[in-house]
Structures are given as C-alpha cells and as structure tokens.
Amino acid sequence: MNHVQTEDFDINAEIAALTKGRSDIGAVVTFSGLVRDVTLTLEHYAGMTERELGKIEAEAQTRWALQACVIIHRIGALKPGDNIVLVITASAHRQDAFEAAEFLMDYLKTRAPFWKREGEDWVEAKASDDKAAARWQARKP
Amino acid sequence: MNHVQTEDFDINAEIAALTKGRSDIGAVVTFSGLVRDVTLTLEHYAGMTERELGKIEAEAQTRWALQACVIIHRIGALKPGDNIVLVITASAHRQDAFEAAEFLMDYLKTRAPFWKREGEDWVEAKASDDKAAARWQARKP
Amino acid sequence: MKLLYFASLRQKIGTPEEDVTPPDSVRDVAGLIDWLMTRGPGYEAAFENRAIIRAAIDQEYVRFDALLGTPSEVAFFPPVTGG
Amino acid sequence: MKLLYFASLRQKIGTPEEDVTPPDSVRDVAGLIDWLMTRGPGYEAAFENRAIIRAAIDQEYVRFDALLGTPSEVAFFPPVTGG
Numbered sequence: 525m526n527h528v529q530t531e532d533f534d535i536n537a538e539i540a541a542l543t544k545g546r547s548d549i550g551a552v553v554t555f556s557g558l559v560r561d562v563t564l565t566l567e568h569y570a571g572m573t574e575r576e577l578g579k580i581e582a583e584a585q586t587r588w589a590l591q592a593c594v595i596i597h598r599i600g601a602l603k604p605g606d607n608i609v610l611v612i613t614a615s616a617h618r619q620d621a622f623e624a625a626e627f628l629m630d631y632l633k634t635r636a637p638f639w640k641r642e643g644e645d646w647v648e649a650k651a652s653d654d655k656a657a658a659r660w661q662a663r664k665p
Numbered sequence: 666m667n668h669v670q671t672e673d674f675d676i677n678a679e680i681a682a683l684t685k686g687r688s689d690i691g692a693v694v695t696f697s698g699l700v701r702d703v704t705l706t707l708e709h710y711a712g713m714t715e716r717e718l719g720k721i722e723a724e725a726q727t728r729w730a731l732q733a734c735v736i737i738h739r740i741g742a743l744k745p746g747d748n749i750v751l752v753i754t755a756s757a758h759r760q761d762a763f764e765a766a767e768f769l770m771d772y773l774k775t776r777a778p779f780w781k782r783e784g785e786d787w788v789e790a791k792a793s794d795d796k797a798a799a800r801w802q803a804r805k806p
Numbered sequence: 807m808k809l810l811y812f813a814s815l816r817q818k819i820g821t822p823e824e825d826v827t828p829p830d831s832v833r834d835v836a837g838l839i840d841w842l843m844t845r846g847p848g849y850e851a852a853f854e855n856r857a858i859i860r861a862a863i864d865q866e867y868v869r870f871d872a873l874l875g876t877p878s879e880v881a882f883f884p885p886v887t888g889g
Numbered sequence: 890m891k892l893l894y895f896a897s898l899r900q901k902i903g904t905p906e907e908d909v910t911p912p913d914s915v916r917d918v919a920g921l922i923d924w925l926m927t928r929g930p931g932y933e934a935a936f937e938n939r940a941i942i943r944a945a946i947d948q949e950y951v952r953f954d955a956l957l958g959t960p961s962e963v964a965f966f967p968p969v970t971g972g
Contacts (some may be wrong), residue, residue, distance in 0.1 A: 534675045535695070538777065543699065547745035552697040554676070555759065558684065560691045566971065569895055569964060572948035597971060604688035609972050610904055619797070622767050625694075629759055629972060637945075637964075638971025639896035646897045649941075649968035656760070657699075698889055707888070710812055710881060713865035738888060750889050770889060778881075780813035781886025787814045787820075790858075790885035 526577040530600040533610045541574065542592040542614050549591045551618040553625040557609040559602045562642045566599045566608070569637035573597070580631040584613070587663075588620040595628060597638060625629060630657040667718040669709060671741040674751050683733040683755050690732045692759040694766040698750040700743045707740045710778035714738070721772040725754070728768065728804075729761040738770060738779060747780045771779070771798040807874070809842075810851070812883035815859070818852035835861045836870040838880065858884055892925075894935070895966035898942070901935035918944045919953040921963065926966070941967050 527533075535554055543549050577595050584593060596610040611628045615621040634657040640647040668674075676695055684690050718736050725734060737751040748761040752769045756762040775798040807826050811819050828841050839856065842849045853859060861868050862881040873879065890909055894902050911924050922939065925932045936942060944951050945964040957963065 534677065535680065536675065537674065539697070543746065545746075547700070547702050549699055549746075550701045552695075552699065554678070554693075554695040555691040555760070555763070556695065558690055559688070560757065561688045567896065568971070569893070569945075569948070569966065572945055572964065575948050588920065605686075605690075606682065616701065618698070618767075618770055622696070622763065626759075626763050633969070633972040635950075636971050637895065637966060637969050639967065640970045646900075646967065647970045649970050653972075654905070687861065707815065709888070710810070710862075710865070710883065713862055713881065716865050774886070774889035776886065777888050778862075778883060778886050780884065781887045784814070787817075787884065788887045790887050794889075 526574065526581060526595040526597075528570070528573055528577075528597050528599055530598060532598070532607055533596045535610065535612075537606065538594060538596070538610065538612055541614060542594065548616060549614045550616045552612065552614045553618075553621040555609075555611045555625050555629055556607055557629075559604050559606045561609060562602055563604070564602045564647075565641040566597075566602060566607075567639050567641070568597070568599050572637050576636045577632070580628060580635060583631070584624045584628055586598040588615065588624040589617070590615050590620060590624055591665075593624060593628065595632065597632070597636070599638070627660055630660060633657065667715065667736040667738075669711070669714055669718075669738050669740055671739060673748055674737045676751065676753075677679060678799070679735060679751065679753055683735060683753060687732065689757060690755045691754065691757045692762040693755045694759075694762040696766050696770055697748055697751075697753045698770075700745050700747045700749060702745055704745070705743045705749075705788075706757070706782045707738075708737075708780050708782070709740050713778050717777045718773070721769060721776060724772070725765045725769055729754075729756065729765040731756050731761060731765055732757070734765060734769065736773065738773070738777070740779070768801055771801060774798065778805060807877065808879040810879055810881040812881065815852045815882050817826060819848045831848050833873055834870065835863070835868060835872050835874065835880070838874060839870070839882075851881075890960065891962040893962055893964040895964065897967050898935045898965050902931045908962070916956055917953065918946070918951060918955050918957065918963070922965075923956060935965075943968060 560606040592614040594612045613621045633653045733755040735753045754762045754765040774794045832841050839853050863877045899905050915924050922936050946960045
C-alpha cells in the first residue's frame with residue numbers, strides 16, 4: 525500500500541481507495557507534509573525504504589485498531605508549497621486514527637531512509653523528531 | 666471559513682484553498698468523520714452552530730500556532746460511508762496541526778449543537794467524548 | 807419569550823418553537839423549566855431528567871441559574887451528538 | 890562486499906556504491922569503519938563523527954557491534970531527514 529514516487533499524490537483518490545465499499549470506517553486522518561520556504565531534493569535508499577515503511581505500518585497495525593493505512597513519500601526535486609509526504613489512517617474511532625497517524629509520522633521521520641538536501645547542504649536531523657519518536661517507546665503494547 | 670451544509674465536501678479543494686500561494690505551511694492534518702453501518706439524519710441549531718464553531722476555532726488559534734483551519738459539517742440524511750464532518754488544520758509544524766485537529770474534533774463533538782438521529786432514535790451522547798474534551802481543560806494556556 | 811426546542815426535546819414537546827409569556831416570578835432558566843413543566847405531559851417528559859438538558863440564551867450556553875433577562879431566544883436541547 | 894553510501898557520506902566518499910574486500914580481521918561494523926577510514930581522506934571525513942553514522946546490513950538497521958557475516962550489502966548514511 526505504501527509508495528515512494530516522484531509525482532504528487534491525490535488525497536481524495538487515496539482516501540477513496542481506502543474507504544471504497546466499506547461502512548466500518550468512522551474516522552480518516554490524513555497528514556500531509558509540505559515544503560516550506562526552500563527548494564529541496566529528496567533522495568532515499570531504494571529497497572530499505574519500502575521495508576522500513578512496511579515495518580512502521582505493521583507496528584501501527586499492532587498498536588491501534590486500524591481498518592487501513594497508507595504512506596506515500598515523494599523523492600526528487602521539490603519546491604516551496606509542494607507535497608512531500610502523505611500518511612492516511614482509517615479506523616472505527618477517531619482516537620486510533622489520530623494516534624496512529626502521529627506515530628507513523630514520528631517513526632517515518634526517524635527511521636525511513638530519506639534525506640533532504642537544500643541546495644548544496646544536507647538538512648540536519650532534528651532532536652525534536654527523536655524526542656517525538658521516543659514517546660511511543662514508553663507506550664509499547 | 667466554517668460551513669454547515671447538506672452537500673458533500675471536497676478535501677483536495679479545501680486543502681488547496683487553505684494552502685494556495687503560501688510557503689509557510691509545513692503540515693496539514695485533515696480529519697473526516699464518516700457514517701458507519703447506519704442511516705443517520707443530522708439536525709442542528711442554525712445560528713448557534715456557526716457561533717460555536719467560530720468560538721472553537723478561535724480557541725484553537727490561541728492554543729496553537731495555526732496558519733489556517735476550517736470545519737465543515739454536513740446536515741440532513743446520510744447513509745453508510747457518507748462523510749459527516751471535516752476538520753483541517755495547517756501549521757508550520759506537525760505537532761500543532763495534529764493537536765489542534767484533535768482539539769477541534771473533541772470540542773465540536775461536545776459543544777457544537779448538532780444531533781444525530783438513527784431511524785426514529787436519537788443517538789445518545791458518549792461519556793468518552795466528554796472525557797476527550799476534558800483533557801484539554803487541564804492544558805489551558 | 808421565544809423558545810426553541812431541538813432533537814428529542816422537540817419531539818416530546820411537539821413543536822420546534824413557540825412564544826410564551828411566563829409569569830414575573832420566573833427569573834432564571836431553572837424557574838423557566840419549572841414553569842414549562844406545568845404546561846402538560848409533553849413538557850414533563852422533555853424536562854424530566856435535567857442532567858441531560860442543555861440551555862442556551864441568545865445562542866450561548868448558560869447554566870440553569872442564569873438570569874433570563876430579555877432574550878431574543880431561549881433554547882433547550884439534549885447533549886449534542888455531532889461530529 | 891558491496892557497500893552503499895547515501896547523502897553526505899556519499900558526497901564525502903565520492904561514490905554511491907563500491908565493492909571492497911576487507912581483511913579477515915574485519916568482523917563487525919565498527920571494524921569495517923576502522924578499515925574504511927584507512928582508505929583516504931574522503932573516508933576519514935565521512936566516518937569522523939560516528940555518532941551521526943547509521944549502518945544497515947541487508948537493509949536492516951544494525952549497531953556497530955553487529956557481526957558482518959556474508960551480507961549482500963552494507964549501507965552507511967547520516968541520520969534520516971524524510972517526512
């Protein structure tokens with residue numbers, strides 16, 4: 525269900541794909557990450573990325589009652605306002621959908637092998653992202 | 666920015682309206698609430714609804730650094746799988762966008778004057794919604 | 807005084823809206839409810855369990871000890887269930 | 890042994906990928922890094938600050954004390970910055 529792609533994503537279409545023909549989904553949360561004031565180039569470790577995204581998604585599925593979830597991450601050249609990443613979670617209840625989406629983003633930010641370059645400079649990892657990811661460790665099921 | 670309407674909403678279009686021409690938004694969170702296995706009729710207190718939604722949104726704006734947010738709530742007859750409510754939050758950072766979206770939903774569920782009817786029976790309010798809303802009281806800024 | 811009823815209260819009372827003239831002794835929301843309950847079995851049923859009644863004066867939530875003043879509208883309804 | 894380098898490590902080392910044959914004394918990831926650092930100033934710069942090096946054997950994160958075994962690929966990269 526997860527994709528790494530250069531092209532943009534269509535949130536309506538992705539939600540429709542997850543919810544189509546189902547009546548057991550009461551809550552859908554989407555997170556989109558966008559490029560702010562800079563021009564970015566995204567690269568990744570093809571192969572390991574897909575494995576890590578799969579593991580992160582599987583971990584979310586064990587922690588929350590999710591009907592579906594999907595992660596889409598773009599690579600290549602991106603300009604201000606462009607979408608970078610999309611996470612969608614679908615659940616019977618909103619608390620599961622919200623928490624799982626936050627979890628997916630926190631883990632993706634600290635584990636999925638993507639790197640951002642801004643012009644000639646590699647973007648540095650943020651301690652706040654490590655801290656955000658660490659809070660889920662204490663809540664391990 | 667908030668709407669009460671019978672027609673469905675278009676998440677792509679709503680996000681585009683919030684983010685268009687801006688490069689200061691790094692995170693967009695959407696929450697959609699959907700009808701599960703029943704047929705619902707939604708009614709509301711026209712006038713008070715819009716005031717309450719405005720107050721809830723203003724409260725979110727004081728608590729988090731939001732670039733934009735919108736609440737859209739449908740009324741009338743809805744069937745399984747239909748959208749009921751949409752909340753969108755846009756911020757520089759994901760934590761603000763996530764928390765504000767959860768807050769908006771928790772407050773909307775307990776304060777905005779909408780009522781759901783399932784066939785001839787009015788849906789009862791849930792203690793879990795009151796509890797979810799109460800957690801924000803302890804965090805008042 | 808314009809009164810509005812929503813959801814189950816509207817069904818029990820049998821009207822979404824009415825104009826009433828309570829006696830001068832009715833000063834607050836609780837007093838208004840007391841007086842409305844003398845008006846028939848529909849009102850009695852509607853206001854029987856006050857723990858699940860919400861009141862708004864001019865579209866603002868109020869407690870039952872709120873003074874009525876001269877409002878444009880007073881609304882009664884059960885706990886909300888939107889979202 | 891196939892080695893992969895990403896992001897700043899790739900730039901410092903000057904190649905995304907290479908095949909190397911470390912001596913038998915190189916048993917674990919830390920030993921491999923020690924040996925790579927003897928191969929020139931690019932490697933030295935790349936592996937200078939080990940706190941910001943991540944390693945993966947066959948696309949799985951490993952600690953520096955992980956034994957190399959006979960992997961299909963070993964990758965080195967800085968902390969990830971996607972999302």
